[in-house]
Amino acid sequence: xxxxxxxxxxxxxxxxxxxxxxxxxxxxxxxxxxxxxxxxxxxxxxxxxxxxxxxxxxxxxxxxxxxxxxxxxxxxxxxxxxxxxxxxxxxxxxxxxxxxxxxxxxxxxxxxxxxxxxxxxxxxxxxxxxxxxxxxxxxxxxxxxxxxxxxxxxxxxxxxxxxxxxxxxxxxxxxxxxxxxxxxxxxxxxxxxxxxxxxxxxxxxxxxxxxxxxxxxxxxxxxxxxxxxxxxxxx
Amino acid sequence: xxxxxxxxxxxxxxxxxxxxxxxxxxxxxxxxxxxxxxxxxxxxxxxxxxxxxxxxxxxxxxxxxxxxxxxxxxx
Numbered sequence: 001x002x003x004x005x006x007x008x009x010x011x012x013x014x015x016x017x018x019x020x021x022x023x024x025x026x027x028x029x030x031x032x033x034x035x036x037x038x039x040x041x042x043x044x045x046x047x048x049x050x051x052x053x054x055x056x057x058x059x060x061x062x063x064x065x066x067x068x069x070x071x072x073x074x075x076x077x078x079x080x081x082x083x084x085x086x087x088x089x090x091x092x093x094x095x096x097x098x099x100x101x102x103x104x105x106x107x108x109x110x111x112x113x114x115x116x117x118x119x120x121x122x123x124x125x126x127x128x129x130x131x132x133x134x135x136x137x138x139x140x141x142x143x144x145x146x147x148x149x150x151x152x153x154x155x156x157x158x159x160x161x162x163x164x165x166x167x168x169x170x171x172x173x174x175x176x177x178x179x180x181x182x183x184x185x186x187x188x189x190x191x192x193x194x195x196x197x198x199x200x201x202x203x204x205x206x207x208x209x210x211x212x213x214x215x216x217x218x219x220x221x222x223x224x225x226x227x228x229x230x231x232x233x234x235x
Numbered sequence: 236x237x238x239x240x241x242x243x244x245x246x247x248x249x250x251x252x253x254x255x256x257x258x259x260x261x262x263x264x265x266x267x268x269x270x271x272x273x274x275x276x277x278x279x280x281x282x283x284x285x286x287x288x289x290x291x292x293x294x295x296x297x298x299x300x301x302x303x304x305x306x307x308x309x310x
Contacts, residue, residue, distance in 0.1 A: 011299045048243035052253040098264045106253040113249050222272045225279050232282045
């Protein structure tokens with residue numbers, strides 16, 4: 001069923017794809033940066049500080065999506081007994097962690113002019129900080145445990161516990177009284193953000209998604225070569 | 236125009252540092268990932284070169300090994 005995920009078959013694609021993804025990423029991020037820093041309007045309340053949204057929000061979205069993917073892939077690895085799912089999940093984690101850190105740092109920078117503080121133990125900020133800890137635990141587990149059977153069990157356990165935090169992050173602004181405003185972009189109902197701000201936000205999200213795809217492919221290729229390196233030792 | 240873009244009504248330091256941090260993080264992650272990839276690939280090429288001809292022929296029958304040894308995967 002999952003022959004399409006056979007590393008031997010897909011390496012010819014994954015090894016050539018990064019240079020094309022990098023090329024598209026450079027074009028999309030250039031358009032996104034011009035839109036975000038020059039063409040998009042300032043906010044009537046937050047003035048130019050609203051521009052931080054164009055890096056903060058996509059970074060948070062992508063880090064949450066990557067963690068959800070990691071959990072789904074880890075679980076699928078167990079259900080379908082496919083080790084490649086674990087390899088894909090492992091290769092996704094570094095970019096997820098970096099996006100999570102970007103969301104926290106840029107959020108902190110945005111907090112100073114908006115709320116008058118760099119940090120607050122607000123429900124959303126705290127739950128995002130907890131997600132960083134889960135990313136770290138996940139990546140450290142891959143480093144310290146040698147046995148492949150054990151490491152896939154441990155990392156799946158970490159991702160399953162960590163995924164509980166994802167809906168908490170999403171709905172924290174509705175469940176608790178926080179400094180964050182409720183979601184401005186809704187898939188099921190009308191978004192409250194103006195199209196002049198929505199467009200650059202979507203472009204930047206596309207650029208960030210392309211960058212995470214680029215890093216994922218580079219990591220995945222590295223992991224495959226590592227496996228083949230071990231294979232040469234056994235020859 | 237340029238001054239306005241830099242100062243952004245007094246919010247320039249916040250906006251530019253947020254974008255600067257993002258670009259710095261992207262560059263670092265890209266360079267670290269690339270160096271790990273190249274290190275692993277060079278290790279593989281060196282190991283493959285040290286194999287005796289019989290073993291290297293056997294290994295070369297795998298398409299993935301041919302791909303790793305080819306030079307068209309520059310990133």
